[in-house]
Amino acid sequence: MRVSRQVRLVHWTITAATALLALDVSLSAAALIHLGQQHFRLVSEAQIAQVHTDMVNSLVVAAASVLALAVIILFVRRPTNKVRVAVWVAAPLITLANLCFLVGGPEWAVAPTGDEPELLRAEYTQAVPAWYTGPHGVAGLLAAALLVLAWVFMFRTDVREYYIDGGYDANRGYTSWVERTGGP
Numbered sequence: 001m002r003v004s005r006q007v008r009l010v011h012w013t014i015t016a017a018t019a020l021l022a023l024d025v026s027l028s029a030a031a032l033i034h035l036g037q038q039h040f041r042l043v044s045e046a047q048i049a050q051v052h053t054d055m056v057n058s059l060v061v062a063a064a065s066v067l068a069l070a071v072i073i074l075f076v077r078r079p080t081n082k083v084r085v086a087v088w089v090a091a092p093l094i095t096l097a098n099l100c101f102l103v104g105g106p107e108w109a110v111a112p113t114g115d116e117p118e119l120l121r122a123e124y125t126q127a128v129p130a131w132y133t134g135p136h137g138v139a140g141l142l143a144a145a146l147l148v149l150a151w152v153f154m155f156r157t158d159v160r161e162y163y164i165d166g167g168y169d170a171n172r173g174y175t176s177w178v179e180r181t182g183g184p
Contacts, residue, residue, distance in 0.1 A: 006156065013149050014073055017150070021066045038127065051128060058105065079163055095147045095148060
């Protein structure tokens with residue numbers, strides 16, 4: 001695969017992950033609005049506060065991820081090593097943060113045990129609606145997978161040369177960074 005195609009692949013992979021995280025931001029905001037409009041009789045205040053906190057945390061992490069990835073998208077096609085390092089650092093951190101908020105999401109604060117009355121179970125499903133949990137989980141997992149793909153592509157030798165050398169020339173023979181810098 002040509003280097004230009006690999007760089008475009010990384011660019012579009014990060015763009016798709018950013019779009020999925022933006023969808024997650026809008027889902028979290030809509031779920032927070034939905035939670036604020038509900039009037040619960042049986043669900044405890046502590047559970048509602050935990051659901052609210054988890055949704056706000058998920059919203060903040062996804063929004064910060066979107067902003068960080070948007071900056072990376074602007075520069076990912078530029079042949080500079082700083083971009084490569086930014087992807088190396090940001091992609092795993094964003095992936096890990098979003099996966100942590102998926103695993104410890106708000107649905108666990110109101111997870112039914114099976115021993116509660118039917119009315120309480122119905123209120124639990126209203127606290128964290130199904131239209132939020134499914135798309136939120138899928139968007140987060142797909143964004144994480146795309147970021148891991150972009151991160152792995154940054155380790156390829158020809159992509160590394162593109163970012164280190166300020167561009168890649170297939171006609172030029174390979175020289176390592178040790179040879180280029182006069183190394184140790």
